[in-house]
Amino acid sequence: MATKGGFLRAKQVDIERLSPGFYTYHTASDSPDQFRLHLRVEPDGEGILVVNAATVLHLNQTATEFAYNLIQGKDNVQIVDALSERYEVSREILMRDVQLFIDQIRFLTRQNDLSPSATIGFESHVFEKNLTAPLRIDCCLTYRSFSNINEPLIASDELATEDWKTILSKLYNAGIPHVIFFGGEPTLRADLTELMAFTEQLGLVSGLVSSDPKLTDPGYLLPLIEAGLDHLTYYMDPSTTENVLSLSNILDQDLFTCLRLPIQPNRDYHDLIHKLQEMGANAFNLLPEDMTSHAHIFKLQQDFTQSGVAFVDDTPLTYHPHSAEMLFNVWDPDSQPAQHFVIQPDGSLADSAGSQDNYGNLLREEWATLWARVMAGGAA
Numbered sequence: 001m002a003t004k005g006g007f008l009r010a011k012q013v014d015i016e017r018l019s020p021g022f023y024t025y026h027t028a029s030d031s032p033d034q035f036r037l038h039l040r041v042e043p044d045g046e047g048i049l050v051v052n053a054a055t056v057l058h059l060n061q062t063a064t065e066f067a068y069n070l071i072q073g074k075d076n077v078q079i080v081d082a083l084s085e086r087y088e089v090s091r092e093i094l095m096r097d098v099q100l101f102i103d104q105i106r107f108l109t110r111q112n113d114l115s116p117s118a119t120i121g122f123e124s125h126v127f128e129k130n131l132t133a134p135l136r137i138d139c140c141l142t143y144r145s146f147s148n149i150n151e152p153l154i155a156s157d158e159l160a161t162e163d164w165k166t167i168l169s170k171l172y173n174a175g176i177p178h179v180i181f182f183g184g185e186p187t188l189r190a191d192l193t194e195l196m197a198f199t200e201q202l203g204l205v206s207g208l209v210s211s212d213p214k215l216t217d218p219g220y221l222l223p224l225i226e227a228g229l230d231h232l233t234y235y236m237d238p239s240t241t242e243n244v245l246s247l248s249n250i251l252d253q254d255l256f257t258c259l260r261l262p263i264q265p266n267r268d269y270h271d272l273i274h275k276l277q278e279m280g281a282n283a284f285n286l287l288p289e290d291m292t293s294h295a296h297i298f299k300l301q302q303d304f305t306q307s308g309v310a311f312v313d314d315t316p317l318t319y320h321p322h323s324a325e326m327l328f329n330v331w332d333p334d335s336q337p338a339q340h341f342v343i344q345p346d347g348s349l350a351d352s353a354g355s356q357d358n359y360g361n362l363l364r365e366e367w368a369t370l371w372a373r374v375m376a377g378g379a380a
Contacts, residue, residue, distance in 0.1 A: 017045030017061065018068055020132070022175035024203040025071040035109035036205070038177035039067045042132060050135065050177050050205075051108045062087065066101045076102070133174045133371060138316040139164075139343045140353045141192070142184040145318070146211075158345045159363065161191040165198050167347060167362050172202045174367040182209035182316045182353075184345075193227050200228025209260075209315055211235035216246040221253065231256040233285060233315040238262075238272055251280035258283040258312045265292040269300060273309065283310035287317075316340065319353035341374070349374075 018041045025037040038050040047064030049057040059067060062083070069079040080094045087094070142158055159167070171179060179199060186192055187210050199206040206228055214220045215234060234250060236259050237243045250257055259281050263269065273284065284304075286297045301311050342353050347363035349370045359373040373379065 017043075018047075018065060022173070022177075023068065023071050024177075026203070033106060033109060035105075036203075037067070037071060037105070038203075038205075039064070039071055040132070040175040040177070041068065048131070048135065051105060062097070063101060066098055070102065070105075133176050133367065134341055135176065136178040136180065136340055137171055137176050137343060138180045138182060138340050138353075139167075140183060140316070140319065140345055141181055141186045141189050141195075142345050143319065143354075144188045145183060145185045158189075159347050161194060163347065163363050164191075164195055167343060168195070168199060168202060168204065170362055170367050171343075172204055174371075176204075178205040178207070180207035180209060180316055183318060185212060185318070186210060187212040187214065193223050196224055196229050197227040205230050207231045207233065207315070209233040209235075209318065211237075211260075211318065213246075216249045218249055218253075221250060225253060225255055229255065231258070233258045233260055233312070235260040235262075235287075235318065244272070244275070247276070247281075248279055251276075256282050258285055258315065260285040260287055260315075262287050262289050263293045263297050263300070264289045265296050270303070273300070273304060277309060283312045285312050285315055314340070316342070316353070 020041050020043045023039045023041070025039075027034050027036075035052050040048045040050075041064060042048070045061040045064065047059040047067060049059055049064075049067050051057065057063075065083055065086070066079060069082055074082065076095065076098050079098050080091055083094055083098075084091055141164070168179065181192065181195065186208060189195070192208075196206055196208075208224070208229055208231075210232070211234070215232070232250070232255055234247075234257060236247060238261065247259070257280070259276055261269070261273075261284055263286050276284075286300060288294055288297060305311065342350050342355075343362060344350055344353060344355070344358070347361045348358035349360060349362055350358040357379045359379060360370045362370060
């Protein structure tokens, strides 16, 4: 969900804007209302506030200062004290607007039906102005998959663990609050849990896209969740009852889970989707098996949206070189989901996984250099 911060636009005294930067806040572990805030202050003094990786608020300069002071740990009175010295407006109006702002934040933190990937991802390619960075980056850790797992791996094809940590740190320092790990098959990386823990240490929101059946084993999944995994898109195989029932080991966890479901044109999926929703699936990503599946997907989404089923269409698609052309031919150009900038396995920033054109390598260059190329519309 994206919305404008419709708060106070008072006549400003001659004041300096807040310094551009990225600020994070997480409630104390014993707080009854658990939530996480990411505030990015843009050079013009306006801000982008991400609430629980689910809602994007575009804030005017005054509301940005509300958020900044809240993140600094100030209470309502202290926020009013700070802003009354900077704005020609009564304390009563300031107190009203501060309380309105905080009430809205708390309302949003209590919503449990928002998809972290869909709502953040929607904004990352909708430029109302020249942002200093997108709101999400998809990290393609590897092009290896179960279909090519025995192919020799050239060292230069994938970054080492410490190199990925360097890139994640640069993304964090650029004010990008959300990353999604995908591949190939990201679980083929032995360091996946370590990378997940590093994103949590930084304060990044992290997602995972995978089709690995071992995610249905709590012994593998729980360490990922404990390391900091915030949401999962799981490509499921609905061909057997056993496969469907094994999903309970995922859906029983405190983890936002979107099920990626392959759709064939002549099969009825109503009972299956109802069952998966009852089991605890938060959302679905319907993937066409061929070009004739699109009408079927549209009808399913129409049927289930009315009953409150959530559909997500902007999580990254699994990529490996042998399937790229086939997958491209399956997608209907008129219904293709929004795509997001990708860090490829070698560290290069591109529009999509597997792209030969890129904006430079984030391991060797700084984010500002790469982003300047993006905004100029040119590759490295």
